[in-house]
Amino acid sequence: MPTSDAAVDAALMDxxxxxxxxxxxxILERSTRAxxxxxxxxxxxxDADETAEAIICESLARTxxxxxxxxxxxxxxxxxxxxxxxxxFLVDPLDGTRExxxxxxxxxxxIALIADGVPALGIICAPALGEYWRGIVGTGADRFTANxxxxxxxxxxxxxxxxxxxxSRSHLDADTRAYVEAIPNAKTxxxxxxxxxxxxxxxxxxxxxxxxxxxxxxxxxGHAILxxxxxxxxxxxxxxxxYGTKDLLIPGFIAQGDIRD
Numbered sequence: 391m392p393t394s395d396a397a398v399d400a401a402l403m404d405x406x407x408x409x410x411x412x413x414x415x416x417i418l419e420r421s422t423r424a425x426x427x428x429x430x431x432x433x434x435x436x437d438a439d440e441t442a443e444a445i446i447c448e449s450l451a452r453t454x455x456x457x458x459x460x461x462x463x464x465x466x467x468x469x470x471x472x473x474x475x476x477x478x479f480l481v482d483p484l485d486g487t488r489e490x491x492x493x494x495x496x497x498x499x500x501i502a503l504i505a506d507g508v509p510a511l512g513i514i515c516a517p518a519l520g521e522y523w524r525g526i527v528g529t530g531a532d533r534f535t536a537n538x539x540x541x542x543x544x545x546x547x548x549x550x551x552x553x554x555x556x557x558s559r560s561h562l563d564a565d566t567r568a569y570v571e572a573i574p575n576a577k578t579x580x581x582x583x584x585x586x587x588x589x590x591x592x593x594x595x596x597x598x599x600x601x602x603x604x605x606x607x608x609x610x611x612g613h614a615i616l617x618x619x620x621x622x623x624x625x626x627x628x629x630x631x632x633y634g635t636k637d638l639l640i641p642g643f644i645a646q647g648d649i650r651d
Contacts, residue, residue: 396529399511399526399529400526400529402453402454402503402511403511403513403524403526405453406453406501406511406513406524407513407522407524408449409445409446409449409450409453409501410446410499410501410513410515410522411515411536412445412449413442413445413446413483413499413515414442414499414515414517415517416438416441416442416445417438417441417442417484417490417499417517418517418518420436420437420438420441421437422436422438422490422491422492422493423436423491424436424437424438425437425440426491433487433488434487434488434491435463435487436484436487436490436491438484438490439462439463439483439484439487440463440483442483442484442499443461443462443463443464443481443483443484446459446461446481446483446499446501447459447461447464447481450479450481450501454479457477457478457479458478458479459478459479459481460478460479460480460481460606460607460638461480461481461482461483461607462481462482462483462605462607463483465607465638476505476506477503477504477505477506477510478503478504479501479502479503479504480500480501480502480503480504480509480606480607480610480611480633481500481501481502481607482498482499482500482584482605482607482608482611483499484497484498484499485497485498485499485500485582485583485584485607485608486498486582486583486584486585488560488582489559489560489581489582489583494518494582495516495518495519496516496518496559496581496582496583496585497516497517497518497582497583498514498515498516498517498583498584498585499514499515499517500512500513500514500584500607500608500610500611500612501513501611502607502610502611502613502614503614504606504610504633504634507632507633507634508527508630508633509527509610509611509613509614509617509633510526510527510614511524511525511526511527511614511618512524512525512610512611512612512613512614512615512618513525513611513615514584514585514587514588514611514612514615516583516585516588520535520536520537521533521534521535521536521588522534522535522536523543523588523591523592523615524540524615525591525614525615525616525617525618525619526614526618527614527617527618528618529618530542530618530619531543531544531591531615531616531618531619533588533591533592543591543592543593543619544593544619544620544648545590545591545593545616545619545620545621545647545648546593546596546647546648547647547648547649548596548646548647548648548649549596551575552575552576552577553573553574553575553576553577553596553597554576554577554579554594554595554596554597555570555573555576555577555578555579555595555596555597555598555599556578556579556580556581556586556589556590556595556597556598557570557578557579557580557581557586557598557599558580558581558582558586558600559580559581559582560582561600561602561604562580563600563601563602565601565602566599566600566601566602569599569601570599573597579595584608584609584611584612586598586612586645587609587611587612587613587615587616587623587645588612588615590616590619590621590645590646590647591612591615591616591618591619591621591647592619593647595647596646596647597644597645597646597647598644598645598646599626599643599644599645600642600643600645601626601642602642603639603640603641603642604639604640604643605638605639605640606633606634606638606639606640607638608640609623609640609643609645610633612645613631613645616645616647619647620647620648621645621646621647621648622645622646622649623643623644623645623646624643624644625641625642625643625644626642626643626644628644631643
């Protein structure tokens, strides 16, 4: 998993979509501040995070029995013990909890399948926007609204003039800021969560740099979707990202669309 059979991969993606739809509905039913507390790492968590995680993890266990699931809130309670080899799911049940608590609509749900150390497919949903983005590496990517038909999407060639750069609203570090300041004719847009990958994948932005650490589950789904749409996500030096390290951290990355002029 994934397989060389496009129909099998598509069927798995359809099941993941159903799971995300249920998790999104559960989040929207909950108050943004219900059960809010601060975790040991200083980040917030709410009832919505934990409810969505329970729905996703229980559903994945039925959909793909025997495939390990590594999820953000579970990992905060205890370190993953599953060997991070072969295939496993990475889950962020509510990415952008700060945006959720603040009442912004940028937060997302992320599910990715890692196969042999790299993201193979991913789905991201923005519950408050009713938008979904999906991708299977080597097959393609699409996007749709809650009641709409999926539309294929592809990154755009890098414009000759203005480059649209998406940046983190809550985690913009000095190194990333300096990197962006060196880009000629850069137009910057700030937002929370993995939705930044989706904006590049759909062709409305060009570049997302982050030169500070982030967790595997924060970016794996976006990585798969963007790559499926014709873009790339690499380490800042252009080498491949390494998923599944002991601390489940990615030191930094550059996500971009089609780099052709």
